[in-house]
Amino acid sequence: MNDIDAWVWWLVGAAALGIPLVVTAMPEFGMFAVGAVAAAVVAALGPGVVAQVITFLVVSVALIAVVRPVANRHSRQRPQLASGIEALKGKQAVVLERVDGRGGRVKLAGEIWSARALDADRAYEAGQEVDVVDIEGATAIVI
Known part of the structure; x- marks a missing residue:
């Protein structure tokens, strides 16, 4: 450490930890x-050197003690805004072609989707409004 200052070694260590x-x-x-x-x-x-090492330890431990619990709490939260097929669940759709247990077509969120009735014995005629309860692949399951 005679030729290079201690602060340079700490920066090299920081880069190595990166x-x-x-x-x-x-x-x-x-x-x-x-x-x-x-x-x-x-x-x-x-x-x-003692003050440098103490600073390194205090700052590192403080960051781990404060940041990790906050990060863990945020990683367990569900997103506030539903997207993709999750956003379509619970939406209303309009039946375009008769929908029964075997299939049909609905207009959902401005797009035409294949659909199937949740209750296989139930049928929905064109023009009726239905609720989307699930999405299986490219098929909306409706009631």
């Missing part, structure tokens, strides 16, 4: 990298 962050997608490596950058700042200000 590599497994990208390769493994484990955010903990990013938190350690931020701790190394904080230690580089402390090293540039002049305190000794």
Whole structure:
């Protein structure tokens, strides 16, 4: 460490911790990298190695203790906005061709869909409004 300042080594360490962050997608490596950058700042200000290591540990542990629980909480939440076929469930459709247990056609969200009645004994005639309860492949299941 005689030729290169300590802050440069901390930045090299931060970059080295960034590599497994990208390769493994484990955010903990990013938190350690931020701790190394904080230690580089402390090293540039002049305190000794002990202060640098303590800064690295405190910042890294603090980030893990604060960020991980928040990230875990957000990853378990369902999206607020339904999209794709989930957005079509519960919508109303208009029957274009008779829909029964074997099939038919409906207009759903401005598009023509094949449809099938949930209750195989039930039939819906053209012009009736039906509710979409599920989507199976490209077929709307209606009641």
